[in-house]
Amino acid sequence: MSKVKIATDWLAGCAGCHMSFLDIDDRIVKLMELVEFTSSPITDLKHPPKEGVTVGILEGAICNTHNVEVAKMMRERCQILIALGDCATFGNIPAMRNFCGTQEALKRAYIETESTVDGFIPDSEELGVPLDEVVAIDKVVKVDLFIPGCPPSADAIFHVLSELLAGHTPVVFPPQYFKYD
Known part of the structure; x- marks a missing residue:
């Protein structure tokens, strides 16, 4: 039996959701018998394979054009997309920068902080262009399942993956639960 392929990536956030994922501890050995992690920001392979994966997991919010590209690539290359954590959800x-605006937040962070000397706002294609508004992943691509939490518990993550591997639709919170428009 072939293993289920899973890819993960992170967008704008603290990476705490990936740390919570690793907190599955010894249960990760059980998962490894059933899954193949094809790519992750904490491994050498960073992008999901072109032939696709069964499950894509994204953590973090959409803050810049690079985040948009990553989210769209993951959506194109996975059958089931999971938004992991409160930033993604x-x-x-x-998104707190939405209260003051992107330029004001950048100015405060890179020029006006008390510890800044000769500050400047970074401008590099590698960083992506900041968006005017930070948004959850489902504002850019279709999300199939949300796992809220800051970070979500290792138990919640393990439960969702175990249910998916068993062929069940996990009962966490369906996408319509989070529609707040």
């Missing part, structure tokens, strides 16, 4: 801490 709601925007959370990264």
Whole structure:
């Protein structure tokens, strides 16, 4: 039996959701018998394979054009897309910049902080162009399942993956639960 392929990536956030994923501890050995992790920001392979994966997991909010590209690539290359954590689900801490605006947030962070000397706002294609508004992943691509939490518990993550591997639709919160427009 071939293993289920899973790819993960992170967008704008703290990477705490991936740390929570690793907190599955010894249960990850059980998962490894059934899955192949094809790519992750914490491995050498960073992008999901072109031939696709069964499950894509994204953590973090959409803050810049690079985040949009990553989210669209993951959506194109996975059958089931999971938004992992509050940043991916709601925007959370990264979305706080929406209250003051992107340029004001960048100015404060890179020029006006008390510890900044000769500050400047970074401008590099590698960083992507900041968006005017930080948004949750489902504002850019279709999300199939949300796992909220900051970060979500290792038990919640393991439960969702175990249910998917058993061929069940996990009962966490369906996407319509989070439609707040």
